[in-house]
Amino acid sequence: MNTSRLIKRFGVKGFGSAGVVLGMALSTPVLAKDVVVKIGHIAPLSGPQAHYGKDNESGARLAIEDLNAMKIQLEGGTAKFELVPEDDAADPKTGAIVAQKLCDMKVNGIVGHLNSGTTIPASRIYYDCSIPQITPSATTPKITQQGFDSVFRVIAHDGVLGVALAKFTVSDLKAKRVVVIDDRTGYGQPLADIYAKNVQANGAQVVERHYTNDKATDFAAILTAVKRANPDVVFYGGMDAQAGPMLRQMKQLGIKASLIGGDGICTTELVKLGGDNVGSNVICAEGGMALSKMPGGPAFEQRFKAKYKADIQVYAPFVYDAVMTMGMAMKAAKSADPKKYLPKLKSISHQGVIGTIAFDELGDVKNAAVTVNTYNQQGKTPLKVLQ
Structure with missing residues (x-):
């Protein structure tokens, strides 16, 4: 039974408070519900x-x-x-x-x-x-x-990044001797593995491989060994929180090799972490196009x-x-x-x-x-x- 018939049959007065409520409901628009x-x-x-x-x-x-x-x-x-x-x-x-x-x-x-x-x-x-x-x-x-x-x-993914960096190391930087360091994380280690495999496939030699962790800030022991190895390039599989201090310590030890890494070090924050040690000596790759x-x-x-x-x-x-x-x-x-x-x-x-x-x-x-x-x-x- 529709509303007009209800009102005609019972009357608003006879319908009591229910009639008032019904009238309000009829005049109030239905609001869309948020999901x-x-x-x-x-x-x-x-x-x-x-x-x-x-x-x-x-x-x-x-x-x-x-x-x-x-x-x-x-x-x-x-x-x-x-x-x-x-x-x-x-x-x-x-x-x-x-x-x-x-x-x-x-x-x-x-x-x-x-x-x-x-x-x-x-x-x-x-x-x-x-x-x-x-x-x-x-x-x-x-x-x-x-x-x-x-x-x-x-x-x-790192399969793309590691291959690209390896090719760039040999074809553009003309590097022959490479040291690879990684932080043993689920990111740094696989990236370093892919890079090491592909840089050798492209004709360079991985002369040493070293390991650290994603909490380290002192790399003196590793970098002393790196200096003796005299590489053209040091690859670091890890994040900028370690790459910044590493760059500072590389300069202190007189290591002239370029530091190369993936998107983990490819940040604006690296400049703050590494100071004036960050420049053309740093090469990094990131997935996608440059922001610009x-x-x-x-x-x-x-x-x-x-x-x-x-x-x-x-x-x-x-x-x-x-x-x-x-x-x-x-x-x-x-x-x-x-x-x-x-x-x-x-x-x-x-x-x-x-x-x-x-x-x-x-x-x-x-x-x-x-x-x-x-x-x-x-x-x-x-x-x-x-x-």
Whole structure:
């Protein structure tokens, strides 16, 4: 029975308070319901790698702002995206604990972790609880080779970076003698292994191999041996927190070899950590185009600096694109349910800050470029793009 017939039959007075309530309900517009979508973001927010983590989180927050401005319609209403930030301190055990916490919270998706060493154990946990994960910066090839169909990566992996750096070492630097050092982490060791194998395949000799850890700051013993070996190049598989002190100590010992490394040392922070010891003697490679060459790079950099009053370290554009790509997959599926949007994520083609994001059968970004950089008075400067 419709409302007019109810009122005619019973009358508003006869209908009592129910009639008043009914009248109010009829005159009150139905408001769209917010559908809360929680995106977990995990990175080191404490410790010597906190500058990476804060940079990544800033990129994620910009993406969350943009997704909310789009008023994306999902099943049940308008999506309200929320970032759930967690600190893994670049520690694998802490990373696993945080991963389980986010699983228990039933977040809708994961962007992170920053490090390969934390990403590997966490990826198993996310896979087991059926939450899609996109890493913006963990580069060891193993991550996408585990058979987990819900793990993705938006940056070139170490198989690409290590090969590119090895070729550059021989073809561009004309190096013959190389010393390789790594920090024994899930990132540094595989990258160093790939580099060592390929630099020898390209005709150079690895004259010594040394090991440290990701907490070290004193490299006197290693560098004394390096000086005796008299290499053309020292390769370091690790992060800038160790590369900076290493550069200072190399200069103190009179080691004239160039220091080469992957994206872990390829930061603006390296200049602060290494001081005036950082210059053309440092060569590093990072996945993707240089920020100035990314399709959306200059505009993103301008917005980032205006909001955060800071330079981008390395990965903020990749984090931004990872969050946006996940959001666009949800939009395409009209759902934040991982089971429903995962197929859209696998087949997505999203035009992001870094370029076109589409994934291969393993979950790695297709057509990943590598930029080889050095440093000068203006800071980090691209030398060559390899693809």
